[in-house]
Amino acid sequence: MLDATGPSPRASEHSRPPQASVVHFETLEYAECVERVANFRNRNRDSERSADYFRWRYLGRPCNQCGYVTWALDAQGEPVGAAAFIAHEFSVLGLRQFVGVVGDISVLLSHRGQGIARGLLTEVRIAASMRGLNACFVLPNPEVTGSLSKAGFVTVASIVRDVRMLSVRRRLTERFGAGGRVAAAFIDPLLGINRARRGSGAPQGYEWREAAVFDRDADGLWESIEKDKRVLSVRNYLYLRWRFDAKPGAAYRIFEIRRANELHGYVVHHVEDDMTVIDDFLVRDAAAGRVLAREFIQTVRENAWGDAIQARFLATTSMPVPWHGAGFVRRADSQLVMWADTVSPIALPHAWFVTPGDKDV
Secondary structure, eight states: OOOTTSOOGGGOOBOOOGGGTTOEEEEEEGGGSHHHHHHHHHHTSSSOOOHHHHHHHHHOOTTOOOEEEEEEEOTTSOEEEEEEEEEEEEEETTEEEEEEEEEEEEEOGGGTTSSHHHHHHHHHHHHHHHTTOOEEEEOOOGGGHHHHHHTTOEEEEEEEEEEEESOOHHHHHHHHTHHHHHHHHHHGGGGOOOTTTTTTOOGGGEEEEEESSOOTTHHHHHHHSOOTTOEEEOOOHHHHIIIIISSTTOOOEEEEEEETTEEEEEEEEEEETTEEEEEEEEESSHHHHHHHHHHHHHHHHHTTOOSEEEEEEESSOSSOOTTTTTTOEEEEEEEEEEEEESSSOOOOOSOEEOOGGGSOO
8 A cells, every 4th residue: 555654746856866967856646747747748759649548547547546757857847757657466476566567768859868767767766665666667668778777677587579470471472472472372381270170169178259358257367376486467357457448549359268167368469560469368277378379379360360470478487378389489579577676675586477468558
């Protein structure tokens, strides 16, 4: 819970770093700076976000904690940088912890190279601690990782990207013309999977379906996951409904696998540039994961949701990953997972579980 006896949100103003002495930092509740957040964010991003999006992002989270924005202000009080942190529930070694998910880190182009990003992120750690959050978590863009490290964030894991090709026809045709189409005619059959898998009923009693929204039995799947030696964000019914069903303008699809009418796994995905992109997944065990992978790949193929599937997840995790052994190929790029304690050091294991669905949105 937030520390009701702590300083007010306006109390954490600091003049740092020294090389940017004209800048000071201030942390406010989102409700105190609604218009400023929208204006600053939309001026510094390629795509604009609506008022509905900001209400969803800052006010709609199911943990009933408010969102905060740390501002870098110049001598006239005008914003030159900002970073948001919004409380979310994590399971850390089996214990529920409130963690500040950090995002929208930005500094005006005219003020970059002055240590402002480092100051912002240092202030975020202080502000999160003053508000009772146990740690800060971020999936950063590459250009901000240096500032995060200087502000005390440490890299705890790395997210890899695996791709499963379903067809090479389009790619080879675009590159080689008629010769590419001929080559694809020989290659595409090799990328297939067992097309007769539905002939004799569901394997091992599993059933699969596309779902419009998450049901409350998502709580049963979440409760079945072993948590004592892991760090992962809470994926219960309320969170999944907020993150994927309620997001304004979202175009997510949900694929579920069930057994004895209980949810044993899901995939959240969307289509982007002729590729099915997996945003989040969770399975009860390895057996469910194998069936889910096979049926999901075939469903993508049958619905023509692109000629490839992309899955991103931790390179090292003890959680079952359906995409292992399912024809996915590892790409070279990766994304860091960074963490910073705020109250007291937490002994963290190496067993993390993180997907793109955990990124601040």
